[in-house]
Amino acid sequence: MLEVIVHQIIILLRELLYTSKSCSSIIQDKFQYAYDDTLQRNLDPLLSLVSELVSCVKLLVMEILRENVNKDIELLDREDLYHHTDQGQRLISIVSSMATLISNTVLGCNSYLRLIGDFQLSKDRKYLDLQEMKITPQKFISHCTDGLKRDIDSTRLSKAMQEQQLNGSTPNHRSIARFSTIRAGDGKKLGLTVEGGQFLREIFQDRKPFDRDSTFAPFQLENEDEDLGDLLDEVNNKEAMHKQLMFNKEGALIGASFKALVYKLTDEIEKPDEFFMATFLLNFRSFGTPLDLIEALISRFDFSDKSIRYEYREKNGQYSSRASRMKNRRRMVCRVFQLWMGSYWNYSADYQYLPTLINFFNEGLSGFLPLDSKELLETAAKLSTLTPFSGEFRKRSRTRPQLRPISIHEARTCSIYSDISVASANSHRSSASLDHQLLDDHELTRIPSQNRNSMSLPLPVLNYGTSSLISRRNIQDMERLLISYRLVTGYSTSALNKSASDFNPQNDTRLLIAEWNELVSSDMRVSQPLIHNDMNLVQLNPLELAKQLTLIESQLFLEVEPFELLDGNYLPKKHSLRQAPNVNAILNFTNQLSNYVIECILYPKLPLKERTSRLKGWLKVALATSYFRNFNSLAAIMTALQNHALTRLQGIWDELDDKELDLYKYLARVVHPDKNFKVYRRKLKKYTENYRFGDIKSSKSVVPIVPFFNLFLQDLTFINEGNTKLRDDLRFKPYTLINIDKYFKITKTINIVNFFQVDYESGSEEFDTMSSFFNIEGQLDQDSKNIKPIPLVQEFILYEFWRVNTLFTENKDRGYQLSLSLKPRTYL
Structure with a gap:
């Protein structure tokens, strides 16, 4: 055959x-x-x-x-x-x-x-x-x-x-x-x-060949199974389904059985909105299985229109005939299948059901809606090329983009941002000007020269995002240390000989991150020659370091997939299941950045002046990350600076002048947990205040942002722990009602994550210096959205984080023990 x-x-x-x-x-x-x-x-x-x-x-x-x-x-x-x-x-x-x-x-x-x-x-x-x-x-x-x-x-x-x-x-x-x-x-x-x-x-x-073609009678059950047949067709019984729906006092849906949700999903009379469909398709594996969904949808397709026995007294609503109504219902079933496979497909969990779907599309659906069947089969063919056992699947195990991503870009005339809209243009310029003033006040544009004196580039001829702020001495030191790193680790991929013009930010940064991930998960330890103090990240220009941190963090954030944020897949107790590899990568990077800051300041045998200088340097880096809207790095640095291992060393803090202390207090306030991070949430809200995540399909932010990622995990954990999966209400017995309101909340939070997953522009466009001089405000948005990658710096950052991480892995209390070596405990 x-x-x-x-x-x-x-x-x-x-x-x-x-x-x-x-x-x-x-x-x-x-x-x-x-x-x-x-x-x-x-x-x-x-x-x-x-x-x-x-x-x-x-x-x-x-x-x-x-x-x-x-x-x-x-x-x-x-x-x-x-x-x-x-x-x-x-x-x-x-x-x-x-x-x-x-x-x-x-x-x-x-x-x-x-x-x-x-x-x-x-x-x-x-x-x-x-x-x-x-x-x-x-x-x-x-x-x-x-x-x-x-x-x-x-x-x-x-x-x-x-x-x-x-x-x-x-x-x-x-x-x-x-x-x-x-x-x-x-x-x-x-x-x-x-x-x-x-x-x-x-x-x-x-005892005869069984035919599955849709032109024949549907699958027949034995007479003694008539009750089972009625149960299977229950999803088409409007009256029965309405008895399995729970609403609050405002009339909002808060609970429903699985079948009732599928009924609402494919209701041709009262069509569901986009958010309801997104909530169901994103979360249905939490309260059902793909096979449950396939069965319910096939029942809703209703080959022989058995549902007419429930609806024979009803009018056809907006449809001219019963046939037209059934055709639209079946098309809605097709749309759910198409959305599932195109935008909410879980490559690992759903693959085994592809043959069942293909059989249904080919043998059942094609006789009624041939064009829809053809489109669905084409989508299934694309998904079939990537199986859980294929080498290609394993190669792309960290990133498997959906065929049709959920989010779409909307015209900027419909921007959701008040600070970029015409209505608040003045307030935005004032805020941006203040940021520039802060950068200038703290001399973030200074480039250390070889004789350790500094030069500061004047603002009109400098574009912060695309201008390189690395000295020749920095480059030589990083090249020397990277050669040693590669000899120890054995990695051949190198950014050393790659110019920025040859560097593909998305692919090459992702490759560097992948190698860093392998190092972090391996048992490899740093050899003694690599434990050095002749070159530290804080010696780089703070603005340049912030830029490269931002590009790395942005790439890590872009990799996070919605399924990683469901069912507590990101929790430490599920780490061994590897269901949230990209979330774990972000958390590792955040923790390693904090540890690096502590190690940098508390490193043994440094004079007090050098420790204070490094503390000031990290304050400047934190300020620079906030300028590029990298709140995750800002939070990691400020968490480290507020660690007791550092705050107990009063001698270091006494060396800060009033301006530097004010900067510390300002940055600490941004990510302070007081009132559930009220200041940070208010700062982030200005980018979303006109956007209603529960009402419309997710768009994308018009400016790239790296949010404080841990806060998303905190919010999702609160939702999961504070809301039960099912609703226990005796009025709806014996039906099992899903607490769909919980999943509405989860979807809104994941929508916000998806909304901010926007890449920084990494081009090297030339800017007209004269134009910039007379129109500085016009360059402000572009200035912090377009960041030029420096591959050498990115690779050095990742290797340095790995080096320090091995020290903290071997000794969890390393930071506090370094602090005690500088100032022993005092007992009263």
């Missing part, structure tokens, strides 16, 4: 190639090459995949012939995946890639035909009847079930199913057994999924 299908694919591709070439020829003749031949872009790679497909199928067929299907077969748990062989996985990858290219080619042909109109193909060529020769889903299922009935012992299967039922471990998903994955396990231990076993049991009871 597989070889027959491949043969037909080749025939179809040949016809598609002939049609597309004919279209291209007519276009070129008729319009004199006025249009580009875009079809060729898809045809060339498509044809190159054909030979791969043929060779792969030959090898796969040989594997199948050698395989003993009946050996050690058993009923496996429904969570167990079918582990494809290498050739099987290769076939999936090839076919998935071909599906996208074929779709693009067909769309191209359609576009050409709309342009040139119908035309007659050559009569001297033989054309096959493709409709007659096609293998329909029912033919395919009939052929496959005949083989399964020969290979599987029906008595053994029935006995296994009965044992599952007696143990109470058989899930009630019979309504989707017809679309289920049948096999599970790997080459060493093959078996059946529970749903696959249910499906095959129906076949053996009928």
Whole structure:
């Protein structure tokens, strides 16, 4: 059968190639090459995949012939995946890639035909009847079930199913057994999924091939299972669903059963808003399973319109007929599937359900909504290329972007920011001018020269974001130390010989971070020669150090995915499950920055003047990070400076003058936890005050910001611990009501995270110095959004953090012990 299908694919591709070439020829003749031949872009790679497909199928067929299907077969748990062989996985990858290219080619042909109109193909060529020769889903299922009935012992299967039922471990998903994955396990231990076993049991009871095509009667249950059938169709019973909805006094939905939520999700009369759909699709795994969702959505699709028995007295609302109403409901079901796969797909948890979805789209949905079925199958094909067992999946384990990201950029005329809007332009300029004045007052633009004297660049000829503030001596010291680091760690990736113009901020910074992550998670320790004090980060220009910290922190923040923030996946007790790797990376970086600040100031054998100088330096770095809206680094630095290991050393603080103490108090106040971080929240709110996260689809901030990330985790923890998953109300017994209000709150918080995930511009645009001189205020926003990366500094930062982290890993109390070595305890 597989070889027959491949043969037909080749025939179809040949016809598609002939049609597309004919279209291209007519276009070129008729319009004199006025249009580009875009079809060729898809045809060339498509044809190159054909030979791969043929060779792969030959090898796969040989594997199948050698395989003993009946050996050690058993009923496996429904969570167990079918582990494809290498050739099987290769076939999936090839076919998935071909599906996208074929779709693009067909769309191209359609576009050409709309342009040139119908035309007659050559009569001297033989054309096959493709409709007659096609293998329909029912033919395919009939052929496959005949083989399964020969290979599987029906008595053994029935006995296994009965044992599952007696143990109470058989899930009630019979309504989707017809679309289920049948096999599970790997080459060493093959078996059946529970749903696959249910499906095959129906076949053996009928003793005839079971057909799953939507043109046939829907999956029929036995007479004694009529009550179960009514239960499955309950999601279409409006009256029953309304009894499973709970509202507060204001009329807002606060609780509902899983089925009632799916009913609301696909209600064609009272359509759900975007936020409700986002809340459900983001959180449904917390109170249900993907299989529960698939079953409920297929029931809502309602092949034979069984719901008419509940709605025969109702009017059709805004629809002209019952048929129109059902068509719109089914399209809403398609939309939920499309949103789930395109924007809320969990690559690890959801992959095993792709075959069930594909079967439903191909065998059930296509008979009613062929275009929607085609679009969903194309989306499923794209998702099929990345499996939890593939090398590509493991390679991209830290970042797996959604096919269609949830957020969209809106026009800046609809900016949510009051401080960038026309209404508050003056207040924004005043605030920005104050920031510039602070930078100037604390001489953040000074560049240390080789003789350790300083020079300060005048403001009009300096753009803070894109001007390099690193001295030649700094560069030489960092290059020397980085060579030592690489010799010790063995990493070959280097930013040493990369100029800023060759540096790709997104990819290369991500690569440097990945190597740093590997170092942090490894057992490698710093050798004695690397424990040095001849070069410290605080010796760099504070503004430049803040810029590179900001770029690294921004990249870490951009990597965080919504699923990492659900169900406490970020908590230390779940760290071993590795469900929040990007959150852990941010927390590691934050902690290492704090430890580095403490180590820097308390390092042994430093004179008091040098310790005080370093303290002042970190205050300047903290100020600079606040200028670039990097509140996470600001919080990490100020947390370190307020650590008891430092505050107890009064001699250092006595060396600060009034201006420096005022700066310390100002920065400490920004991230002070008083009244739930009131000052920080108020500062952040000015970027979101016109934005209602619970009402509309998330947009993006028009300025990049690195928020104080720990506060998001604190808010999510409070929501999780302060709100139960279910609502306990006797009025709704025996239904289980989900506390959907809890998940509304979680989604709003994650929406805010998503809103601020905006990258800093990293271009190297040239600025007109004369224009900047006369229009400084006009450059303020661009000045703190466009940051030029310096790869050498970024790599040095990460290595330095790792070096100090190894010291604090070996001795958790290192900071306080260094403090005690400078000022022993005094006992009264």
